[in-house]
Amino acid sequence: MDLDQVSKEAQQAINKCRDLSELEETARHYLGKKGVVTTAFSQLTKLSLSQKKSEGKKLNQVQAIIADQVKQKEKDFKENLFQSQSESKIDISRPGKKIKLGHLHPLTKVVREVEDIFQLIGFSVVEGPELETEYYNFDALNIPADHPARDIWDTFWIKKSKPKQKKNLLRTHTSPNQARYLEKNQPPLRIIVPGMCYRHEATDRTHGFQFMQIEGLMVDEQVSLANFKAVVERFSQMFFGPDAEIRIIPDYFPFTEPSVEVSMRNKAGEWLEIMGAGLVHPNVFKAVGYPPYQWQGFAFGVGVERLAMIKYGLDDVRQLYQGDLRLIQQF
Amino acid sequence: MIFDYAWLQSFFKKKLPTPQKLADLLTNHGFETQSMGSDLDASIPPSRARDCLSHLGLAREISAILNYRLNYSVAQKSLKPGKFDFQVSVIDPEQCPRYYLSFWSDVKVGNGPTEIADRLRKAGQRPINASVDLVNYIMLETGQPVHAFDADLIKGSIEVRPSRSGEIFISLENKRYRLPKDLLVIADQAGPLALAGVKGGKRAEVTQSTKNILIEAANFDYRTVRRTVRSLDLRTEASWRFENGLDPSWVDLAQRRIRDLGQSILKPDRIERVVDLYPHPSRDKNISFDLTWLRERLGIQITTKQTEKIFQKLGFGVQIVSNRKLRVRVPSWRIDVQAPEDLVEEVGRIYGYSQIKADPPRALLIPPKVNYQRLWQRLIKDFLVNFGLNETYQYSFLSERDLSLFGYDRELAIELSNPMSARYQFLRFSLLPNLLRAVGENAKRFNQVELFEMGRIFSTPDQEKLTLAGALIDPPAGSDKFYEIKGLIESLIRQLGITDAWFDGYQAQDYFGGSKTWHPNHRVEIKVGSAVVGFLGEIHPILADRLGFSESVFAFEIDLDQLLKFASEQQEYQPISPYPAVIRDLSVVIPQEESLERVIHLADLSGGNLVRDVDLIDVYQSDQLDKEKSLTLRIVYQSNEKNLSALEVGKLEQKIIKAFQQKGWHLRQSNNA
Known part of the structure; x- marks a missing residue:
């Protein structure tokens, strides 16, 4: 597997995400239990010890990069979200909702x-x-x-x-x-x-x-x-x-x-x-x-x-x- | 009684305080009084009616309160007995302890003196002639009723005797009475001349043309006079005084005083005594009185001298026995003073309660006993109020119509012998009739009405129960109200620490016999163990309609005496499990008539200890399933010791399923959440 390619594709996919749920989906595609990176890890067992070492190291790096990018993207999304949330307005002058109250005699x-x-x-x-x-x-x-x-x-x-x-x-x-x-x-x-x-x-x-x-x-x-x-x-x-x-x-x-x-x-x-x-x-x-x-x-x-x-x-x-x-x- | 201020002043040389001030003083010392110009309206307490329904009596009180000297004296000489050709006899001295009669010859009955007429008018009486005015004046001054007969109109001997059934008595006002048996009358050979202690008769009335008169001053027993008053529904100034129990010694005062005044007013040729029938003279009594005890009871430091003065002014005799003991002679007319505690009151009252300095009691520091019944009552009321219900109090009475409307057994209802009106003829058998009526009244103004009451209900024989009831309307969401109340009562009972309460719809008994109260299929019995503690559900549509409701009405009624027997304050802490709970849903199809409560109970029971909770989350009923219903239970499994594996939970679930299958219920697909 060409890890550089994977890393590049992942970056593109992350950038293309339009919202948090797409981002989550993408993150799972690469980093989830059955994701691309995770699968690659499980395939390491088939390699020789020295290959395992070098491939493993590389794979760790790719995983870290993708995770980092997901995190960054997530932060961007949330900031935008908070921005729009804090700009929203409600009519605070409206009376509070009536609570049903009983009374003692x-x-x-x-x-x-x-x-x-x-x-x-x-x-x-x-x-x-x-x-x-x-x-x-x-x-x-x-x-x-x-x-x-x-x-x-x-x-x-x-x-x-x-x-x-x-x-x-x-x-x-x-x-x-x-x-x-x-x-x-x-x-x-x-x-x-x-x-x-x-x-x-x-x-x-x-x-x-x-x-x-x-x-x-x-x-x-x-x-x-x-x-x-x-x-x-x-x-x-x-x-x-x-x-x-x-x-x-x-x-x-x-x-x-x-x-x-x-x-x-x-x-x-x-x-x-x-x-x-x-x-x-x-x-x-x-x-x-x-x-x-x-x-x-x-x-x-x-x-x-x-x-x-x-x-x-x-x-x-x-x-x-x-x-x-x-x-x-x-x- | 109305008192003339000037008349009261006539007893004193010293000037009295203004009528307003005098009224306040009297009020503070035992006679609630209002001043009305130059009149005083004093309400004389029943215990003092024997000696204070008179100007002299009130003047004596004033002399004690103000420490003024009372200026009053009457003729000292006794009257000489005359010779008469008629007999006077009293049949029963218990009913007439004293009978005094004097003969006044050759009197002039003109108009009374204006001074007397004025005082009578101020005291609320109409002047008539010299004779009548005189006897009325004597009564208002001394408190002793006195009566005058025209001596020449009396036929033969005079007898104080019980009336005979059917005897006719014609009163001074020409009112005719057919007497029942055994009312005390003054009679001559021709029949009753007067109703003893109540009313004079027409036959021997004193008029302007009267020559000779007999003046009667007598004492009649209060029970005897009351009987006449009640029997004939006839109340007079005289009967009012006798009914309070006068002392026979007043007879003496009155007959001496009337001589003093009558000499100049009626100008008789001579006055002679006919009789003074007084077989058992009343006596003063002596009370040994401990001054230390007096001071302890009132909590004041009053001197011996002060105490002595108070007694003397009230007309009591005082002898100082030692520096802490008095011997007090109580005049016979103070029948209300019998024992040392009565003397304490006399001293306290005249001393003035406003003068007593507050002194906190010293007592053992015993904490109050906790009244759990009362605590539960509070908890219940607070619970219902927090849920939005409003508390009411209703009258504890029902009408006969209520009994039949709600279908109560009349035999079980307690009836009053003297109700306020037919509407309040029975003691309430249930809180619901009046509560529902209150809901109906409020429904005219409010959409949502939710009321409750906690109070006593009554049934034969002499049963009284503390009961809780609620009644609710909440259109248009009527269909859920039943479950809302059920949930409310469930939670309430749980709050009381009762864990084995349940609802039984099977062959429900009629609670207290209210057979027309509940909708036959929309009600349940509330049970704790095997005991029925109450009912909840929908009010019978027919009854609701009769009560004027156009919507469904829901209610509950709980026997709190019964329920609270199970209440428990003990709340044991259950450790919170550190291991996660596993939640599984189970759907089962059961026969239409099967109780959901039983299904839930069975799931809980058959799953064992590790089943933490079973909730009904869905009941489904389709057209195809009209003989059956399908329900979904959400079951929570949890252990305090370990994580439950899927396998272990599966095993527990199988046990429940097996139990269901043994009942012949089948499963629909199960969803695991």
């Missing part, structure tokens, strides 16, 4: 944030049933049957299927979980209990017959109202921001003594009630079988819708249960 966002804040200070999150017994919703909370205070909680009662069946109801607050948790656990303890509650009452902008509440309970040997104040102040600052202003005034709940109401000043300067709270009533401890006056505690119930109203400026709680995307997609 604002009530979920509020509940999560409250859970997170309280977990930071050692409160565990627990849950309880919405379908509740009369005992846990009322009796265990120092609200016996016939107690005038039962009127505060307008209740949805479950129709009995058998006459002897116990009276069940939809919980009117998350407070039944105070008794439920105290029965099954030993103080010291700190919990919060988020969940849906129901009251049989006329609805308006700030009240729904279905709403979400978060119960809080801390029980320890020494717990004071000043402790509660510190916790609730800290909470409101973390939740609403450092300028949050709260007010604690007396209120009445049968299961706390003293009982207080915590209000929050909204943007319009009005006080909006966000929670009822107080020191756990000794009768609640008694109902769950604790020795009297051994443990102390504070409890509170936060209205999730109220928090959402203040935080996001929502003006009608009923909107929160309509699944309206125009509302949900804002969150």
Whole structure:
């Protein structure tokens, strides 16, 4: 084989290539597994040792030359390509493509944030049933049957299927979980209990017959109202921001003594009630079988819708249960 | 209750703060109050309705809050008993703990004095005549309802007794009531004169021509009064007060005070006591009170002196036992104060909660328990939101129509005995009815609606389950939606660390009995092991149409209580193999009704450990193949220990082919990639 000839032909072929794929093809024709040069190498075995040496050396040179030329040509092609690529233009002013985004419900966002804040200070999150017994919703909370205070909680009662069946109801607050948790656990303890509650009452902008509440309970040997104040102040600052202003005034709940109401000043300067709270009533401890006056505690119930109203400026709680995307997609 | 500012001022020598300031003070100390000009509208908490639905009651609170001296006194002398030719008796002292009746002879019932008429008007009452105005005034001042009868119109003896079924009572307003059995009435021989604690009757009404009157100041049990109120749906100023449980000692105050005022207004010739039936006088109680405990509960450093003063102003007696112990005498009319904790509230409330300095609790540093259920709930919601679904909350109620529309078993639904309306008669049995309705509403405004809800559903007996449901419309690309949801749920379940979930279309049971919910052939059961955890698929076209959809609707509903039992947080790292994977495709023709999932599963199983992944890359169905379908599987082989040779891969492939052939499936040509 005339290697000079091969080398010359190869150079011509390389020069004739019009693009990268033709170049690749040409390179393979000479340097590939079954290419001209490779084949020539395999034929060296037939020659004598000295011929092998001289032919082999020559062949190596040819191979190197061709490879070099391919490389050079490739570089030329790429430079041209990059040149034209970098000259191309797109309309960068066009808006980005819309990404499909889902949204969490604002009530979920509020509940999560409250859970997170309280977990930071050692409160565990627990849950309880919405379908509740009369005992846990009322009796265990120092609200016996016939107690005038039962009127505060307008209740949805479950129709009995058998006459002897116990009276069940939809919980009117998350407070039944105070008794439920105290029965099954030993103080010291700190919990919060988020969940849906129901009251049989006329609805308006700030009240729904279905709403979400978060119960809080801390029980320890020494717990004071000043402790509660510190916790609730800290909470409101973390939740609403450092300028949050709260007010604690007396209120009445049968299961706390003293009982207080915590209000929050909204943007319009009005006080909006966000929670009822107080020191756990000794009768609640008694109902769950604790020795009297051994443990102390504070409890509170936060209205999730109220928090959402203040935080996001929502003006009608009923909107929160309509699944309206125009509302949900804002969150 | 509406309070007249001037009336309140009359209890004090010192000037009261402005109505606005007074309202704020009352609000901060337990009585939410709004000022309206020279009136105050104070909402009296239920626990204080026994002693504060009166100007005197609120004035006493004001005296404690402001530390002002309360200026109020009533006649000290008891009334002499007279001789009368009629009897007065109370059948059941439990329903009427005290009955006090006085006789006023030769009264002049003209117009009441203007000062009293003015105050009544400001407190929201209409002046009528001297007698009526007087009793109303006494009630608004002391909180104790008082009633006047024309003594000459009463026939025979007076009895406080239960009503008899069918008895007729005609009220002052001439309204006729046919009474049921067992409502407490004041009656003479001719029948009921008044509904005890609720309403006076026409028959013995005091008018301008009345000569002699009987004035009743009585105490009726709150349960008795409530029964009358509910039974007749009749509420009055008097019943409102009795329903909150008045103390029998107020009777004394009221009858003394009415004498003070009545002398000059009605100008009676003489006043005599008829009866004071009071077999079990109420008593003050004593509570031993630990000042250290008080300070610990409130977290304040209050002095003994301050504490003593607060109690005294509230009308409590105080005896200092030692430097940390008080003996507090609580007047009988403060039934709400029973135990030391109630005294803590009294001190805290008057001291002012705004004065308490915040003090962070000191507690053992016990980290909160991780609530995995709650974590999974978060993970699921985030997952669905990341996929583009929007979260909703719906009402937890359904109508009877919903039950039949979706084909739920009525027997399994929990019914309310007092629903808001027929629309909310049952507890929801499934999240889908309300969710689909929300999708429908949104579909009027959006092309693509994808909603989900996580919430509780209910079924008899007393069952409550945490459930997840989603509903989607996305026209016009409806045909792929089924697989999109299937893939979504598959990935979701995998995210929960559950590896043995699968979809079963074979003889699917109706989830919670919703027999009309799903398209019979476009739905699958979601299973983990052998447990059914939910459903996904297309909503039945008939139901979709009934709900107003013109397009296909897809949905899923999963019993999370069940599913989350299988969830696992454990994620074990699988070492990445340094050896290359070999990918081979295999095409097989299978009977039309065969489950693709089973084919994939069989390939995975029969190939052994070295089969890393099996993906379905193509399903082909031609007209000629209408009893069969052809599918192409892409199978990935890989070892952690070595390069797999073509020969080794070939052997594994043969095993799979053999397994297919044993099922009677034949191969089409296989392409190696």
